[in-house]
Amino acid sequence: MKIYTKTGDKGTTSLIGGTRLSKAHVRIEAYGTVDELNSYIGLLGDQEVNEKRRNLLKEIQDRLFTIGSHLASEPEKSKRILPDLIEDDIFLLENEMDVIDSQVSPLRAFILPGGHQSISFGHLARTVCRRAERAVIHLQESEEVEDIVVQYLNRLSDYLFMLCRIMAHELAIAEITWKPRVDK
Template sequence: MKLYTKTGDGGSTGLYGADRVSKAHVRVEAYGTVDELNSAVGLARALEAGPLDPDLEYLQNALFDLGADLATRQESPYGQKLSRIDAQDVAHLEAMIDRYQEEAPPFTGFVHPGGTPAAAALHVARTVARRAEREVIRLAHEEEIGEHAQIYLNRVSDLLFVMARAANQAAGVGEHAWMVKGRR
């Protein structure tokens, strides 16, 4: 089987369920940004995330589920074959956030993204998660989506933030706090 199909050469792509839409469609932007987020998480893993790796692998699999969810319209009969993001998925992320927050130093305000290479990559992934969340909100204004997709992405960005902090803490790398102009 060839990788290229040529079906998208005219600027359209297929959603799960055979609908064709523009590659610039808001739904494609939403699941495409989730795909970008998954790649950013993969980069963090490649940069030696160490003890975070099993949870990052879990997250990558969950992001594939979210992408499939977003690539399938709610009314599509194919949607019943999917595992849609639900309240249990959100609760699982919240438990992970709580666990990592215990490992990180107390949160006292904004910190500069950075630290170890893995932590810096997690901060980049966090900002991609925020963009994906904005894209999903845009999609929700135009089409029906699962009620937990946007909430899930909001938790993903929180998780990536606290994981970056935990990675720095585990490596003994301190954080640099935002210094308000005039107090530097």
């Protein structure tokens, strides 16, 4: 099977169901950003500090593929049965955040991204997750998107922030706190 089809050479792509859309369409932007996020989650899973979290990060990648399949399909035309995103997927992220929260010091200031390459990768993933969330909300304003997709992305960005915090803790890296300049 060839990877190239040449069907997108004029700036369009097909949804699952057959409808062709501009590659600049809000739907394509939404699932493209979810795909970008998935790549960053893979990068996080490759970090040595996340060795014990690799299975969780792979599960998150699987959920992102689920989200992507929903965003890339036309509910009224797709005959395929798509995997589901369920409340337990959100509870898993919440439980993981609760565990991390019990292991890190209380948050007393805004945290700036950085301090270690792995932490910086985590913050990149977090910000791409927020962009994916915004793209999905934008799509939801004009087309049907299940609320659980937005909820999952919202919770995932929170988890990624907490993941950065636990990575800093485990790497013995001081978090960089924001100290706003005060003009005198």
